[in-house]
Amino acid sequence: MRDLAKHQGLRNQLVSLLERKGITDKNVLEAIRKIPRHLFLNSSFEDFAYQDKPFPIAAGQTISQPYTVAFQTELLQVKKDDKVLEIGTGSGYQTAVLYTMGAKVYSIERQNELFKSTSLLLPKLGIRPKHLAFGDGYKGLPNFAPFDSIIVTAGAPYIPQPLMAQLKIGGRLVIPVGEDVQVMTLLVRKNETQFEKHEFGDFRFVPLLEDKN
Template sequence: MTDDAAAERKMQFLFALRSQGVTDKRVLEAMEKVDRGAFVKGHFAPRAYEDMPLPIACGQTISQPSVVAIMTQALDAQPRDKVLEVGTGSGYQAAVLSKLARRVYTVERHRRLVADAQGRLESLGITNVTVIACDGSHGLPEQAPFDRILVTAAAEDPPGPLLAQLRVGGIMIVPVGQSDTVQRLIKVTRHEGGFDYDELRQVRFVPLVEGLGND
């Protein structure tokens, strides 16, 4: 690909994000720095820069870039924050978060995806992300509390263990709803007296499943 074609592709990519309401300069810069093409392999590689979800191994998907950006913008991760991501998938979302936060812990139930994501992140020189194979529905209590928590799979309700691991003043972004219906993206903010819930938009994610995968 020529330099002009690459520049045009990047411009179209960022335009697609802005057209979906992504205006945060830090988020746009992070999305620009992380090459989605590094996370999409095989048959779907030519479509890596389109604003659409794509299949990855283990029956999972890499989310469409505009949804990654919208969730990241709502999360509002700050430079000194410790972030938990539930559902590593390809590692793309974690890579974006690595540009915005001090430390990212990302958990995934499929060991194959953990190994693949670790390899991709290492090849990109990303050193502030830790990928762990575990049941994400229980969070990561040994590293709690977290300033920010981002869940990339849909739960019927915001999971109690994750709410408990969110520090006071912290934010969690989570898709909520049945797996076979339209889900709602929820922003949860913890304060001294409890939690505030704000609905952001309709989304569609794979369901949050308990236990480890068989691969």
């Protein structure tokens, strides 16, 4: 679990790139500067870990490119002690970003292989989410709701109703919506029945799968 000066230097370069690409939230940038992304990847990718690219991880999934992680996280407007639900734990990198920003993270993963490996990895890195669950992301975690914000890290063909229901009034839901290409979508809950919708261009994600349990 080595994190060397060269890795830190590469992270500094990555943060500079993200700033040039328009990321302005200092808390997001500082989290990315701190987190050893290479430890979330197969060691064969170590030399490439700080490129702004997605990479394959176990179970046919990917670790999102850092720009996408930063973009989604910036849309959440995370504050310290916010209760955040993450749909799609994956490698745990996004989990680590949220945790490093001071969020209380609740995360759900439907691939058992990833759930097991990430559950072991995160504590080794000093990252302790409030709750990691193995299950269907479309259903969220109603027992822990409501959440200040919800982030979905896989492409959904539609916005799942249970996730909308688990959002606090004033809360923010960030989700890529679409089949082959997804539109990054932000919903802000205005009251019990009304949501304000914003769209932020095209992204590509692995699909959000359902019916695991």
